[in-house]
Amino acid sequence: MAATDALADVLRQMTGPWTVSDAARELATAGVPVFPCVPGRKRPLTEHGFHDATTDPGQVEAWWRTHPDANLAVPTGATSGMVGVDVDVHAPTDGYEAFERAHRAGLVSGWAFLVSTPSGGMHAYYPATPAQTQRSWQAARAGVDFRGDGGYILVPPSMVSISGAAVGYRVRQINSGSSATLDSDRLREFLDPRPTPPPRTGNDVQRSLDVSRLATWVAARGEGERNRGLFWAACRLAENGAPAPEALDVLAAAASQSGLGEREITATVRSAYRTILPPAGPSSSVQGSSRAADGWFALEATVRPPTPVRGLP
Structure with a gap:
């Protein structure tokens, strides 16, 4: 069955x-x-x-x-x-x-x-x-x-x-x-x-390498520093203009490798983006929507x- x-x-x-x-x-x-x-x-x-x-x-x-x-x-x-x-x-x-x-x-x-x-x-x-x-x-x-x-x-x-x-x-x-x-x-x-990526420039290549190093660093975090490390990395991506979904894609696999669960990863990345890029108005749940x-x-x-x-x- x-x-x-x-x-x-x-x-x-x-x-x-x-x-x-x-x-x-x-x-x-x-x-x-x-x-x-x-x-x-x-x-x-x-x-x-x-x-x-x-x-x-x-x-x-x-x-x-x-x-x-x-x-x-x-x-x-x-x-x-x-x-x-x-x-x-x-x-x-x-x-x-x-x-x-x-x-x-x-x-x-x-x-x-x-x-x-x-x-x-x-x-x-x-x-x-x-x-x-x-x-x-x-x-x-x-x-x-x-x-x-x-x-x-x-x-x-x-x-x-x-x-x-x-x-x-x-x-x-x-x-x-x-x-x-x-x-x-x-x-x-x-x-x-996923949009078709434009031709890569030298700056794009450098940024890609930086993001790769960031993900590798997150994956290596041990017990007691996994959440904090993920939060710090997500804040850096937010500060550099990376969209939140892109940051989640980049960091999810790395954070999962360090031992974090998917829901915890999502919540931490969202929290980092709210900290760096606070919403214009108060956020509310759509629970109970029509x-x-x-x-x-x-x-x-x-x-x-x-x-x-x-x-x-």
Whole structure:
């Protein structure tokens, strides 16, 4: 059974109050590798993060016996056999707009199930493409991230703290038909096309070498200086006029190599750019926007077969 089918089957059963440990045990039994994260947060509790994910019932039982309030996470990509598209709604970006454009282009229509996130965004799950590496990436300008190889994702009934309140991940739609794999490279190119670079000058070559050295330096940071090093490097790029998405592309792989998680990397780079290039006006979340409320999650339901909503199949 595909991991997306196994996960969907377990999520279908969550019609009443389930504990995270119950869900972890059921997923492991169904063959979906799991691991615990810090209660109320997204940071892994295990030493090697998603690399420690397992289906071993004894290990899963021990983890949640020691940390009964731990959140539940699943690695994405070949390890679990499923990938995810993460739609963000942090101002000034509304990822639902980009996701809907991609849906109209036929790039994201084969989802297996949809989950609403505590911040008002959405996770769309797909089967991983067999025998193909699908690396995680961020399209910051579009408000969409892809969780594939090298990533992980929190699943219901995990909860995180939003403005001091505990808010949970919720299953909103499960596809009663067949799901399809996702062409993640094509989706990235659609959401964040890479322009053809102009002919390089001597200054461009020097800048490229400087950026390369910066990335190498970030990758070499050790425990206790990884975040600070990434923040410093991102500030230098911001000061030199590099667009934030470019800085994220340049530094993400290096920071990941040093041991930072993708969400932490994104947050640190964004924080650096806000520090160097503060927004003109106050920033606010788009959580609860009419696009989210009246669009993809228009039908309130814990589990319901998909009904046509704004172009959904």
